Amino acid sequence: MELVFGTTRVVALAGDLTAQAVDVVVNAANVELRHGGGVAAAIARAAGPSLQAASDAWVAEHGPLREGDAAVTDAGALTADLVVHVAGPVYDPERDDNAARLAAAVVAALDATADSGRRTVAFPAISAGIYGYPRDRATRVLVTAVIDWVAAHPGVLDEVRLVGFDDGAAADFGRALTDR
Ligand code: ADP
Numbered sequence: 001m002e003l004v005f006g007t008t009r010v011v012a013l014a015g016d017l018t019a020q021a022v023d024v025v026v027n028a029a030n031v032e033l034r035h036g037g038g039v040a041a042a043i044a045r046a047a048g049p050s051l052q053a054a055s056d057a058w059v060a061e062h063g064p065l066r067e068g069d070a071a072v073t074d075a076g077a078l079t080a081d082l083v084v085h086v087a088g089p090v091y092d093p094e095r096d097d098n099a100a101r102l103a104a105a106v107v108a109a110l111d112a113t114a115d116s117g118r119r120t121v122a123f124p125a126i127s128a129g130i131y132g133y134p135r136d137r138a139t140r141v142l143v144t145a146v147i148d149w150v151a152a153h154p155g156v157l158d159e160v161r162l163v164g165f166d167d168g169a170a171a172d173f174g175r176a177l178t179d180r
Contacts, residue, residue, distance in 0.1 A: 001013075001174035001177050006150075007155050008154075008157050010159075010160045010177060011159060012143075012162045012176075013173075014164045014165070014167050014169065015170075016163075016165070017042065017122055017123075017124045017163045017165075018042050018045075018046035020079070020122040021079050022080055023080060023116075023120045024080055024081065024082045024083070024084050024112075024122070025075060025080040025083050025084070026084050026086060026109045026126070027085045027086070029065065029085035029086060029087050030087055031087045032059060033055035033056070033065060034055075035051070035052055035055065038130050039129065043083060047077055047078050047083065054074055054076075055071070055085065058071045065086075065087050067087050067104065068107075069086075069108055070108040071084070071086075072084055072112055072116060081118060082113075084112045084113060086106075088102050088133070089131065090132065091133035099137075099141045102141045102142065102145070103144070105126055106126070106141075106145035106149065107145060110146070110149045113157065114157065119158040120159040120161070122160075122161040122162075122163050123161065124163055125138055125162075125165070125172070125173070126138070135172050136172050139162070140179075142162065143177055143180060146160050146162070147180055162177075
């Protein structure tokens with residue numbers, strides 16, 4: 001599934017985020033940048049030990065990553081040049097700001113990608129794993145935030161890739177794109 005907005009493609013696909021041939025891979029990180037589980041562990045494994053070392057150095061310098069901010073590190077052995085770490089919200093059904101917090105993570109990642117001068121970026125389904133955000137809703141929030149950002153920044157990025165780990169996740173991203 002692919003939609004084109006001006007010169008920017010927004011693509012939904014199934015696959016391994018760590019294997020994407022893009023300039024920037026977005027990590028669904030925790031605020032400590034301890035890449036112990038989920039897609040963060042997969043990225044850390046594929047990138048090699050330099051990724052956790054660079055993340056530890058970032059936290060030592062800046063303190064814990066704040067929600068709505070991004071930490072940029074080298075990508076080690078990944079095909080990508082950079083990893084942009086953002087922390088999505090832990091889903092809390094008692095709160096009414098889950099979507100706004102998730103959208104803020106997307107905006108932070110896209111702003112950091114643009115600031116780096118890179119033009120292609122791949123996202124996982126941030127918050128939809130260990131952080132418990134219902135995946136069909138998380139993917140809609142992610143897609144809406146991406147499309148709104150792309151519309152506000154024409155010509156800045158060539159491709160935003162939304163990578164579902166399996167066909168179900170890719171279908172959620174695809175439906176969210178189609179329904180927009
Ligand atoms: P969070 O803590 O933000 O919920 P997780 O890493 O637990 O983040 O999960 C985010 C999403 O990433 C989940 O949908 C999970 O299935 C998916 N995921 C895990 N590993 C990979 C991978 N290698 N490539 C793409 N997606 C992945």
